[in-house]
Amino acid sequence: MRTIMEPADPDEQSSPRVRFGQELRRSRRARRWSQVETGRRMGYTGAFISYLERAKRAPTREVAVKADEAFETGQKFYELWRRFTRAALLEGFSEFADAEARCRRERVLGLIVIPGLLQTPDYARALAMAAVRRGAISLTEADERVEFLTARQTVLDQKAPPLLHAVLEEGCLMRTIGGPKVMVKQLAHLEELAQRPTITIQVAPFNMGENLAFTVPVVLLDQADHSVIGYAESQAKGHVERSRTTLTTWERQYDQLLVEALPTAASMARIREARKELQQWT
Structure with a gap:
């Protein structure tokens, strides 16, 4: 049985914001970290991590950088953030x-x-x-x-x-x-x-x-x-x-x-x- 803090995986093709949350969840689970532990390592609350994973909050550049630091992923989350932000830009x-x-x-x-x-x-x-x-x-x-x-x-x-x-x-x-x-x-x-x-x-x-x-x-x-x-x-x-x-x-x-x-x-x-x-x- 799933809890509110551990929702079902969203459709990762639906939006850049969802893909960011999807990758955050995957990385967290691979480390066997809870949302509270992930938040502590990134400087946020567990609830905030939950919002990110469920695409209820928009990732910021600071969030992406802190995620890369916490998970030691180079610039993976930063690049996901860049893709996310471009959804709001003019075509071209x-x-x-x-x-x-x-x-x-x-x-x-x-x-x-x-x-x-x-x-x-x-x-x-x-x-x-x-x-x-x-x-x-x-x-x-x-x-x-x-x-x-x-x-x-x-x-x-x-x-x-x-x-x-x-x-x-x-x-x-x-x-x-x-x-x-x-x-x-x-x-x-x-x-x-x-x-x-x-x-x-x-x-x-x-x-x-x-x-x-x-x-x-x-x-x-x-x-x-x-x-x-x-x-x-x-x-x-x-x-x-x-x-x-x-x-x-x-x-x-x-x-x-x-x-x-x-x-x-x-x-x-x-x-x-x-x-x-x-x-x-x-």
């Missing part, structure tokens, strides 16, 4: 994220909002919660998006991070995401990031007008094998671009964008100006 984004993690240089154009790698947690959460209020995603999916973004951003803190060149359309600085306090911190974060030798930030001013060739945010990733992968997003899905003809056009347009955008010093001055304008409202 998972493939892009894999390529981004391996790239040597990233060139990105931000339109409307600041690109993900440059976002603060509060800024990212404000965007995610707005999607929740619109009914586009669930609260759980919002949490997953923010947590996955945090994991993506670790690439900037690697011992040998990729070069990052970001061009931000001026509207990214003027659109107050999350309120003045969140936006002030976000703009200050851009100033701090721009001090790193591997990160360059330029602003594309409003007066560029029709010379801003792109109408959607785009990313160009230079890979170790010297190939280039492109990525662009619409409202509903992301698109990974591998066509050499298309990418040649994107690269030419991006190079022109760098010429038309403000120089780095003037760009930093514009970011500081936007921050100081907002500070009077905080």
Whole structure:
């Protein structure tokens, strides 16, 4: 007879969250650990482990890392967590994220909002919660998006991070995401990031007008094998671009964008100006 704490195995094909719980149960039983013992080793309660195994609670990055440490499984649970979080991402984004993690240089154009790698947690959460209020995603999916973004951003803190060149359309600085306090911190974060030798930030001013060739945010990733992968997003899905003809056009347009955008010093001055304008409202 089964107890509440030892439920029947769920269908492991039903969702990434269920597969995480399934693997946690398998690993625990292989060690002959109870849920209470597993929780003690991971720093949680037995009830929390039960919730994870029954897919009643979403795994977090911290949970995955602690599970790998407790079971000495390398990055098995971390990889399961990554698969789980991707269920909340736009179609096509998972493939892009894999390529981004391996790239040597990233060139990105931000339109409307600041690109993900440059976002603060509060800024990212404000965007995610707005999607929740619109009914586009669930609260759980919002949490997953923010947590996955945090994991993506670790690439900037690697011992040998990729070069990052970001061009931000001026509207990214003027659109107050999350309120003045969140936006002030976000703009200050851009100033701090721009001090790193591997990160360059330029602003594309409003007066560029029709010379801003792109109408959607785009990313160009230079890979170790010297190939280039492109990525662009619409409202509903992301698109990974591998066509050499298309990418040649994107690269030419991006190079022109760098010429038309403000120089780095003037760009930093514009970011500081936007921050100081907002500070009077905080």
